[in-house]
Amino acid sequence: DQQVKQNSPSLSVQEGRISILNCDYTNSMFDYFLWYKKYPAEGPTFLISISSIKDKNEDGRFTVFLNKSAKHLSLHIVPSQPGDSAVYFCAASESGYQLIWGAGTKLIIKP
Amino acid sequence: DSGVTQTPKHLITATGQRVTLRCSPRSGDLSVYWYQQSLDQGLQFLIQYYNGEERAKGNILERFSAQQFPDLHSELNLSSLELGDSALYFCASSVAGGNVYNEQFFGPGTRLTVL
Numbered sequence: 001d002q003q004v005k006q007n008s009p010s011l012s013v014q015e016g017r018i019s020i021l022n023c024d025y026t027n028s029m030f031d032y033f034l035w036y037k038k039y040p041a042e043g044p045t046f047l048i049s050i051s052s053i054k055d056k057n058e059d060g061r062f063t064v065f066l067n068k069s070a071k072h073l074s075l076h077i078v079p080s081q082p083g084d085s086a087v088y089f090c091a092a093s094e095s096g097y098q099l100i101w102g103a104g105t106k107l108i109i110k111p
Numbered sequence: 112d113s114g115v116t117q118t119p120k121h122l123i124t125a126t127g128q129r130v131t132l133r134c135s136p137r138s139g140d141l142s143v144y145w146y147q148q149s150l151d152q153g154l155q156f157l158i159q160y161y162n163g164e165e166r167a168k169g170n171i172l173e174r175f176s177a178q179q180f181p182d183l184h185s186e187l188n189l190s191s192l193e194l195g196d197s198a199l200y201f202c203a204s205s206v207a208g209g210n211v212y213n214e215q216f217f218g219p220g221t222r223l224t225v226l
Contacts (some may be wrong), residue, residue, distance in 0.1 A: 099211050
């Protein structure tokens, strides 16, 4: 049973445009959500997080939106840059316990 | 470079064998986490150690075991290997050990292939 789902295996976006990566979850007890970015041959690196008491968190070009009623979060990257090409993982946690990860979305930024 | 090192980078072995994966955390980090990533899947949390003690356990098979040594490096032992154990194994470290609110820093992973 996949508690965290990233339904798009890949996404292609023009450089300079907005990239929107989506993540759905089924466990209503999740209260902390994170996005990680992974380049080939490297481990994931932390990008941005959001607590369930918020609905938006921004860090530079990256914004994460949380819709608790829909059990949905999204990561917006504006503007998209070539270096943003990577696999993006969504992860969730209940009460700070272990992270449950989605399968990832491969983002390709086209020049 | 996250500061977390993992050896070896690649490992090819046969079914039924036993292997040991090694992880050195970032300097000053007390917690080590092990994750398994099978093909096209998300990372699965296996186990966490904090300052030498087991802190949390995830979906770790009985054939797998881990430990953290006094110098804080950790080893993941996989025995009676099966084809389905082929995966990327990541180690991560964090400063504290209480929960996931402390940022985890990941190593580059060990790719295990079981033939």
